[in-house]
Amino acid sequence: MIDIFTVVLPHVLMAIAVWRLLHRDDLDTDPVITDTGEALPPPETWKPAGFARKPRA
DSSP states (O other): OHHHHHHHHHHHHHHHHHHHHHTOGGGGSOTTBOTTSOBOOOGGGOOOOSSOOOOOO
8 A cells, every 4th residue: 555655646746746837827938039029149149158168278
């Protein structure tokens, strides 16, 4: 009995998590389009930030 419980419980919790993720309102918006309606520049023009590697001297 405990073996079935230990198998079923994580699957039920994962199903609940997927259900909640799929019904979020922010999944219906496209992050590439800004609030003003204009698109972001292509990724090739983006400058690296954060942990970008610097050239060695």
